[in-house]
Amino acid sequence: METRQSNSPDNAPLENLEEWEDFVKERYPESLVGTNPNKKEEQFRDYENTARPSVREFYRLNHQHQTLDFVQAKHREFLDNRRREMSIWEALEFLNTLVDDSDPDTDLSQLDHLLQTAEQIRKDGHPRWFILTGLIHDIGKILCLFGEPQWAVVGDTFPVGCAYSDKIVFPRFFEANPDFTNPKYQTRLGIYEENRGLDSVQMSWGHDEYLYNIVKDYLPTEALYMIRYHSFYPAHRENEYGYLMNDEDRRMMDWVRKFNPYDLYTKSHTKPDMKELRPFYDDLISEFLPAKLKW
Ligand SMILES: [Fe+2]
């Protein structure tokens, strides 16, 4: 299968998608898990100043272009019209054709990351749907293979159509977003109602929201929150946007928080043994998901 990425420097400042994830890990080191987010404001500014130019440019594009109109257009483009039918394995293999100039110190693929995440969740004795969530949570990155720019596939997500939290990394870059000058979208609630629930809120577009929509009929609510909001760092790490959430969102955010360390900190240099693991995951996938999904 041919690998296609929009590689013009305008759209692809990052050398690879992991560069964004590495930056998130620098901001939220494992040692800070469970600590008060307000305590590290000083450091936060440092992370912005010491970020690589490629990461800074990536966020500049993301914050500039993720408007409410853009998000709604992407919903129509990718969710109302599906491109192909694929099983989970076919989608995983498709994702694995995304070979960007990977980290030189690791030769782990996208699929390896997903298997390692799932295996760690499995080792810790979590429910089967939780393991499955680990396996599939990043498959939405196939958006890159459909030609989508990096800033519309990965990045910390945030609500659009209301004021931006200043806890979102690089908040100044929002000044170039057309929504920034629309007063309707710049009040605390914007187009939303207080505590109406995240389901009524449009999030910036990326691999999270995309995959959520593909699998939303098949997985438990906890799993769907993990998939849909795993990059919503302003909420699950900074405790922002509580006024948009309802009680269920607040309860479910705890599951997103439970998932996040597996996503960020599972890094082993040993390649998972596909042959040995395949039967377990075949069973797991067919327990929850249909043979083919529409992508
Ligand atoms: Fe992700």
Ligand SMILES: [Fe+2]
């Ligand atoms: Fe991930």
